[in-house]
Amino acid sequence: MTIKWTLNGARRTDEVEPDETLLHCLRKVGCLSVKCGCETSGCGLCTVWLDGKPVLSCSVPAPRADGREVTTLEGLQAEAAELGAFLADEGAEQCGFCAPGFMMNVLAMARELKTPTEEEIQHYLAGNLCRCSGYQGQLRAIRKYLAKKGGEQA
Amino acid sequence: MKTVSTGVRKKDAMSLVTGKPVYTGDLVPPNALRIKLLRSPHARANIISIDASRAKMVPGVAAVFTWEDMPQSRFTTAGQTWPEPSPYDRLILDRHLRCAGDPVAIVAAETEEIAQRAMRLIKVEYEVLEPLLDFTKALDNPILVHPEDNFRSLCEVGTDAKRNLVSTDSFEVGDVEEELARCEVVLERTYNTVANNQTMMEPFCTYTYLDEYGRLNVVSSTQVPFHVRRILSNALEIPKSQIRVVKPRIGGGFGAKQSAVSEMFPAIVTKLTGRPAYLCYTRQESMANGSPRHQMQMKVRIGADRDGSIRCIDLYALSNAGAYGDHGPTTIGLVGHKSLALYGSLRASRFVCDVVYTNTMGAGAYRGYGATQGIFAVESAVNEMAARLGMDPCVIREKNMVRQGQVMPAYYGEPCNSCTLDKCMERAKEMMGWDKGPTHWTLPNGHLRGRGVAMAMQGSGISGVDIGSVEIRLNDGGFYTMLVGCTDMGTGCDTILAQMAADCLDCSVDDISVRGVDTDQSPYDTGSYASATTYVTGGAVVKACAELRDKIRIEGARLLGVDPQAAQFDGEKVFLPGTDKVMTRSEIGWASYAGGSRQLSATQSNSSPISPPPFMVGMAEVDIDPETGLVRVVDYVGVVDCGTVINTNLARVQTEGGIVQGIGMALLENIQYNDKGRMLNDSLLQYRIPTRLEAGKIRVEFVPSYEPTGPFGAKSIGELVINTPSPAIAEAIRAATGHMFRTLPIRPEDVALAGLEE
Ligand code: FES
Numbered sequence: 002m003t004i005k006w007t008l009n010g011a012r013r014t015d016e017v018e019p020d021e022t023l024l025h026c027l028r029k030v031g032c033l034s035v036k037c038g039c040e041t042s043g044c045g046l047c048t049v050w051l052d053g054k055p056v057l058s059c060s061v062p063a064p065r066a067d068g069r070e071v072t073t074l075e076g077l078q079a080e081a082a083e084l085g086a087f088l089a090d091e092g093a094e095q096c097g098f099c100a101p102g103f104m105m106n107v108l109a110m111a112r113e114l115k116t117p118t119e120e121e122i123q124h125y126l127a128g129n130l131c132r133c134s135g136y137q138g139q140l141r142a143i144r145k146y147l148a149k150k151g152g153e154q155a
Numbered sequence: 156m157k158t159v160s161t162g163v164r165k166k167d168a169m170s171l172v173t174g175k176p177v178y179t180g181d182l183v184p185p186n187a188l189r190i191k192l193l194r195s196p197h198a199r200a201n202i203i204s205i206d207a208s209r210a211k212m213v214p215g216v217a218a219v220f221t222w223e224d225m226p227q228s229r230f231t232t233a234g235q236t237w238p239e240p241s242p243y244d245r246l247i248l249d250r251h252l253r254c255a256g257d258p259v260a261i262v263a264a265e266t267e268e269i270a271q272r273a274m275r276l277i278k279v280e281y282e283v284l285e286p287l288l289d290f291t292k293a294l295d296n297p298i299l300v301h302p303e304d305n306f307r308s309l310c311e312v313g314t315d316a317k318r319n320l321v322s323t324d325s326f327e328v329g330d331v332e333e334e335l336a337r338c339e340v341v342l343e344r345t346y347n348t349v350a351n352n353q354t355m356m357e358p359f360c361t362y363t364y365l366d367e368y369g370r371l372n373v374v375s376s377t378q379v380p381f382h383v384r385r386i387l388s389n390a391l392e393i394p395k396s397q398i399r400v401v402k403p404r405i406g407g408g409f410g411a412k413q414s415a416v417s418e419m420f421p422a423i424v425t426k427l428t429g430r431p432a433y434l435c436y437t438r439q440e441s442m443a444n445g446s447p448r449h450q451m452q453m454k455v456r457i458g459a460d461r462d463g464s465i466r467c468i469d470l471y472a473l474s475n476a477g478a479y480g481d482h483g484p485t486t487i488g489l490v491g492h493k494s495l496a497l498y499g500s501l502r503a504s505r506f507v508c509d510v511v512y513t514n515t516m517g518a519g520a521y522r523g524y525g526a527t528q529g530i531f532a533v534e535s536a537v538n539e540m541a542a543r544l545g546m547d548p549c550v551i552r553e554k555n556m557v558r559q560g561q562v563m564p565a566y567y568g569e570p571c572n573s574c575t576l577d578k579c580m581e582r583a584k585e586m587m588g589w590d591k592g593p594t595h596w597t598l599p600n601g602h603l604r605g606r607g608v609a610m611a612m613q614g615s616g617i618s619g620v621d622i623g624s625v626e627i628r629l630n631d632g633g634f635y636t637m638l639v640g641c642t643d644m645g646t647g648c649d650t651i652l653a654q655m656a657a658d659c660l661d662c663s664v665d666d667i668s669v670r671g672v673d674t675d676q677s678p679y680d681t682g683s684y685a686s687a688t689t690y691v692t693g694g695a696v697v698k699a700c701a702e703l704r705d706k707i708r709i710e711g712a713r714l715l716g717v718d719p720q721a722a723q724f725d726g727e728k729v730f731l732p733g734t735d736k737v738m739t740r741s742e743i744g745w746a747s748y749a750g751g752s753r754q755l756s757a758t759q760s761n762s763s764p765i766s767p768p769p770f771m772v773g774m775a776e777v778d779i780d781p782e783t784g785l786v787r788v789v790d791y792v793g794v795v796d797c798g799t800v801i802n803t804n805l806a807r808v809q810t811e812g813g814i815v816q817g818i819g820m821a822l823l824e825n826i827q828y829n830d831k832g833r834m835l836n837d838s839l840l841q842y843r844i845p846t847r848l849e850a851g852k853i854r855v856e857f858v859p860s861y862e863p864t865g866p867f868g869a870k871s872i873g874e875l876v877i878n879t880p881s882p883a884i885a886e887a888i889r890a891a892t893g894h895m896f897r898t899l900p901i902r903p904e905d906v907a908l909a910g911l912e913e
Pocket residue numbers: 036037038039040041042043044045046047048057058059060
């Protein structure tokens with residue numbers, strides 16, 4: 002079936018299977034930042050935005066993107082570099098395989114919650130697994146990133 | 156500017172955090188065949204017949220292969236130096252199936268969906284046999300896991316397949332029975348650890364193709380590219396010269412990818428069809444047919460005097476290899492060598508072990524590699540001894556721990572050249588406020604709090620076996636290219652080695668381009684495992700840079716027409732002191748690219764006759780809800796002696812990550828089977844690893860010693876850091892509840908039940 006959708010700001014038309022996942026479709030059209038870690042909503046690696054809200058693309062049927070707007074890290078390169086620099090300065094990315102899904106969710110959180118508490122941060126990101134880092138460095142990086150953002154807005 | 160012991164960014168950091176396509180699955184050629192494996196539903200069975208005729212007729216199916224199409228000589232998938240201690244007990248596809256999920260057929264098709272559809276059309280008739288699932292009953296069981304005649308063992312490790320015995324070993328220092336008889340207090344305890352899954356976020360995946368020379372190219376998420384080349388040569392029965400293995404970025408390994416789990420399937424498809432082929436394991440396959448930690452049962456007899464002097468430890472370990480012996484004979488050795496050596500006070504120690512086959516998933520290498528299990532047993536026994544003697548568990552350790560300058564009889568008789576374990580203990584106590592408060596108390600809400608401690612050690616590479624090699628070149632304009640054969644799997648070794656090279660060559664990290672690994676181009680390295688890279692390959696960096704420095708000085712002097720002995724190289728320029736004769740590194744680089752000069756490069760290998768242990772103290776504070784039995788680690792302190800810390804950020808994050816994996820092992824992770832031998836919890840929803848909610852607060856510090864044989868005084872860190880949580884958490888729970896849990900993971904239901912029984 003055919004979907005008409007907006008991917009990273011560009012309108013496009015694609016052929017998808019009725020039972021295809023958005024994750025599969027996104028990788029097929031070249032959004033390789035979107036990673037597959039489980040396909041059972043258990044890891045957060047496949048996080049993208051659907052109409053600006055984070056979703057697990059492995060559990061969204063591709064046809065549901067019809068008429069909607071999908072954003073992946075490919076479409077947020079400047080923001081990714083800005084937030085990512087804080088991770089890089091903490092050494093908080095190790096293998097980096099979890100990074101794209103994690104970044105999508107942190108960027109969504111930063112839009113949604115203005116000054117999240119540590120507990121809010123941990124709960125917001127609870128679905129984003131990372132097997133390498135032990136999460137502490139990610140938290141340090143997020144705090145610094147949010148502090149900088151807050152400073153810019155003040 | 157010195158870069159060693161600073162927190163420079165990883166060279167690949169920005170491409171990782173911005174989601175660039177740098178992993179195996181991102182690089183697959185579009186025309187690659189997609190592979191699906193039909194897997195056995197039975198833990199033990201023989202294939203009577205397979206009918207793949209309907210599957211082959213599905214449009215878009217390129218090939219279906221079964222055991223009859225496969226080479227028939229056995230090999231091991233364990234990535235180890237040849238001759239491998241792991242038995243040659245595998246075929247790519249075997250008629251005899253030894254664990255649930257063993258591959259039965261390989262389907263290669265134009266798309267994954269077609270392969271999936273075709274797979275369902277394959278008809279297999281099985282002779283289903285009773286499986287052997289209980290590893291404590293495996294030795295001399297009438298059910299034989301490997302009855303075949305072409306089973307081979309390359310090393311003398313005591314293998315006897317007709318007894319289900321993968322290997323057996325023992326050592327004794329002093330006279331254990333005599334010492335135990337002399338001790339005033341002797342405890343005898345049994346500890347159990349289960350199989351754990353590494354659960355690296357990137358599953359096993361590989362693609363293969365034939366290049367313009369007709370050679371098999373293998374791009375794979377592997378820790379051991381050079382071993383994979385040999386393993387595939389064995390498995391496919393083709394010469395090693397016909398194989399090239401390339402490792403792109405790796406999405407985590409933790410030992411899982413020290414076995415060639417996925418490589419052989421696309422490789423054989425490409426060999427037989429001539430087409431590029433790609434296989435990526437699903438999470439379910441990675442869980443149920445990966446290479447997990449060996450399940451173990453350990454019996455400890457520990458003897459001490461009433462004053463707390465630990466005199467003797469006798470340790471027996473039984474290890475479950477599962478269906479295949481990958482890493483079985485070697486993992487078990489660390490159970491004894493890297494636990495008993497923590498105690499310098501021992502007058503006698505003994506370690507005896509058996510590794511057995513069963514019809515469960517074949518085990519492999521997982522961070523810590525046996526030391527993790529052994530340290531859980533020995534450190535728990537020491538904690539129990541302290542409790543019995545009414546001693547503080549830190550005090551008993553301070554009285555008995557190994558110290559710098561001692562010889563470690565249980566650790567291959569190696570000298571303890573560098574060790575700040577005592578200072579790590581001191582610092583951990585300060586950070587936790589250990590001496591300022593009780594080890595257990597009750598909160599107003601009725602929750603119990605407890606604190607526990609454990610020590611750990613590991614090695615730095617495999618002594619006399621591991622080799623690291625580095626080639627470094629000066630290029631036009633003065634930048635360097637460094638080729639390494641070790642595999643950065645997220646650990647940051649590309650950057651760490653560049654930091655060392657930058658300091659050796661007095662330049663910036665940005666002046667050094669690092670490239671690894673391509674078996675056609677990289678110098679030989681055993682691979683990244685056994686906590687080897689910083690210590691072993693780092694040593695090769697130091698040597699290669701020293702040689703290149705000399706060459707640059709001599710060539711600069713030649714170009715300047717001055718005496719090379721009198722000339723100096725300061726990293727930027729070669730000059731003759733007291734004169735205006737100067738030639739920059741950039742100019743020398745340019746000159747080396749033109750006739751009349753020569754390319755300046757140096758290649759060096761390094762190996763070490765010893766494997767200096769890094770040390771660590773871990774302390775846990777747990778919160779227990781007595782109603783539900785839920786245990787939360789609310790505070791974890793880790794203090795590490797890894798020798799000189801090369802990259803302060805990366806060492807810290809590795810430690811934090813290792814501790815959280817260790818917390819998972821202590822409280823959550825447990826590969827379980829049903830009574831037919833099928834894995835029950837083969838998804839991330841069922842096999843739970845710590846999320847950021849379970850990780851709690853983790854505080855890490857370093858108390859570096861200086862290892863005289865290590866590059867810049869460094870030892871290792873990668874594996875060490877997973878070892879303390881299990882015993883420290885078990886002790887914290889004991890302190891809080893009065894009940895010692897000797898079986899991992901410590902589950903809420905066990906804790907709640909034990910509370911009811913009290
Ligand atoms: S792949 Fe979607 S949550 Fe794991």
